[in-house]
Amino acid sequence: MALVSDAISHAVLPGIVLAFLFSGSRDSLTMVVGAGILGLLTTFLIEFFHKKAKLQSDAAIGVVFTWLFAIGVVLISLFAGKVDLDQDCVLYGEIAYTPLDMIILENGNLLAPKAVVVMTSVLLIIGIIITLFYKELLLTSFDPGYATAIGFSTAFWHYLLMGMVSATTVASFESVGAILVVALLIVPPATAYLLTDNFKRMLWLSSLIGVIASASGYYLAVWMDGSIAAAIATMSGVLFAGAFVFSPTHGLLKRKLVRAMN
Amino acid sequence: MSSFTEFFSFADPNVRYVTIGAVLITASSALVGTFTFLNKKSLLGDAIAHAVLPGICLGFLLSGTKNPLYLILGAFVTGWLSLYAIQYITTKSRIKEDTAIGLILSVFFGFGILLLTYIQKSGNANQSGLDHFLFGKAASMVAADIITFSVVAVCLMTLTLLFFKEFTLMVFDRNYAVALGLPVKKLELLLTSMIVLAVVVGIQAVGVVLMAAVLITPAAVARFWTNSIRIMFVVAAITGAFSGLAGAYISYTAPSMPTGPWIVIVISTLALASFLLAPTKGVLNRFLKQRRFRRTIQDENVLKVLYQLGEGSKNFYIHRYAEEIIRKRNFNKQSLMRSIQRLCRQGYLEKSGELCSLTEEGKNRAKRVVKIHRLWELYLTTHVNIAPDHVHEDADTIEHFLTPELEADLERILNYPVVDPHKAEIPY
């Protein structure tokens, strides 16, 4: 499933641009809706190409997301004057500017950066969904056949999950860009997967790894004077490499040691 | 229209460069991509496309120049490294291949962007233009680029031709290729190098993100139109070349339009159109065929009813009203009338006023349908152990489709029986 989320994160672009044109501002709600629709459409199109057109699944993913992304880029150039987005922002976001876009209360006081508010609400919503539907999400991702057999709608939970991916993507879009969000979606869980065998612990651990990657990435970016989002992606890669080699349960070293002892 | 002739006269050298460059890149990428497509590794191309970015930046940082040789060298190194890392992670840990691809892709790309922003802010005067690799710069290609592209394109095409049968076998059945004694490891190395090469030049035209489309979408298009691997390669290359040309033309007529994304939109539209319109595999064709089948079934059912009505009196040529047919089998009146018209046109029925009857030809066709129906019912009961009261429905569809060969088989297997399980006589 990792690559479907990769595809979604690319393919929401036209949704964001259209939402932009539609609302005329960076109104977060319209953008989330626009991206959400595109995210579900992507999932649907991939399945459609795979099942109806009998295109192999890897190619279906590749064809769909490049197509939608290309449409997004063209839309940006088409409405370059009207849309306050540029191509670089699409790729790697502008997290450094988040403090500039503040929510201003009626009495003129600054509340908080808008991105912070948006991301906090997305985090809360996702947290709530995972807590409430923990067992359904666990069951349908572990054993979809059995889940269907005992009466769970695999399709519904699949689309809910993909909807959450789309929401995260669009919420992180301004800050880290459409592509680097993939690093944040895939790398921390993969790292946590190497560190624990417990599903709940894996959920917590991957958030923690995400936090560490962000914090250390920020300092790396300041030190190198480079893109913050890119540095976060780099740091998450470094953390993964660390876990890959040194993990006490599944690390390369541990495996070598076990082999040497036998 | 004038812009059309202007463009295709290729008088403007800029137009010439852009067009030739785009066509060369898309056509040769399509060739190489067809192998990755057939190998079910479509997304590896995507991973490589993202992973060459840090290499390009490192090449620039280490050499201090934008000499394409260093950049391509750097791209080659990290492109290769990413492939190796994906393979290493998948074999040495419990992480699955798709996760490994997404992981390596995003981390390498993130590192590349980090280096790129670092270079941009370091104030190196040489750096401008490196970001072309992100979105491509097809519209600003110059003569020197075209030379590089031509060399690479010719290399890729020659290699594809030279090792065509080896690659085909390897992609189709790797183990057999090993067993035959082909140097599979070396061939794989060669093929992946070709992909990396195609990516390195290709991203200059369409950019990192859309490179995957240039590699695999032409192959997906071609797959809809043919079952022959050779024709598939030709179609893929033509599709690629056409979209390169179209992309160049669109961005020529509307200069604010980026070439790369338009190339991808053109290929994707072709893919969608193929999916809808392609012969045999296309959705439209399947739909039409289904409709034809349904008509045939209905027409034959009308003939069958007339035949069955005639069986009682042993006279098959009695003229009957449509109502009589409906009483025997529930047809929709309008579609029945259409069927009768069609059958009259084809000479299976004769009409006189409101009445119609079977012709000689019509009777024979109906007889065959009835015969197959009853033979199949018998076959299902004697050979497939299905209860006699459950065989009718199945026979009702099979009777319309059975080929003459299978019909003969059926007669032979059952040894020309006289009656069906319901004691109805089987007509020969």
Added chain:
Amino acid sequence: MEAVNAVKAPALEVHDLTVAFDRKPVLWNIDLEIPQGKLVGIIGPNGAGKSTLIKSIMGLLPLSSGYCKLFDESIDKVRHRISYVPQRESVDWDFPVSVLDVVMMGRYGKLGLLKRPRQADIDVAMDCLKKVGMESFANRQIAQLSGGQQQRTFLARALAQQADIYFMDEPFAGVDAATEKAIISLLRTMTANNKTVIVVHHDLQSVSTYFDWVILLNTRLVAYGPTERIFTQEKLQETYGGKLTLLSDVGDLIRRENFPNRE
């Protein structure tokens, strides 16, 4: 009690079932009826449609024609009475869950939305683990299990559902002899308590000792009924004596030409 038993609905009724992949029928007009409380083996060569049969009964595959009834009801009305043990390879055994987590999944169907498992559910799960002799492995990660232990875990999950009919897809594939013996005696106690167990089975040697009833399958239904009556040399010959060429030729024809089959 006697009176109830006399009018007892069949555990499973399959009527005129046809299932097609890519339009080619892999099961052709299957008709059968299984009474409650039997241990039933589905026997047939590779590719005969054994797994397809139970998957289509469970509603995991679309039917081309026909219907299935369980306890005289459609599947969706009685899902809580039905349990399923998929093939072992159908899941990723590297998934980060413990043995107890997997067994707890058997309780999910009964819990409903928004409800968390209670102590009572954990007790049931532990009890089921005990029945399959896995209680000491409850907190073990599933990747560390042997094939036989994985199969026992799946079985415990199915038991935790406390269903009335159990469908098991090759529960003996790749398990050791001790596990196989333990499983079969467990299945026997289940059927003694009037549970119905339907098992896809491969090994012809053990059929007559294991099963009360057999279903002989090879694309079409060859025969079904009590083992001693049905499991004969002659019927086996018919099941394993190669495919019916004409039947599979017609199937190929339907797929190749995309004929509308029963729509």
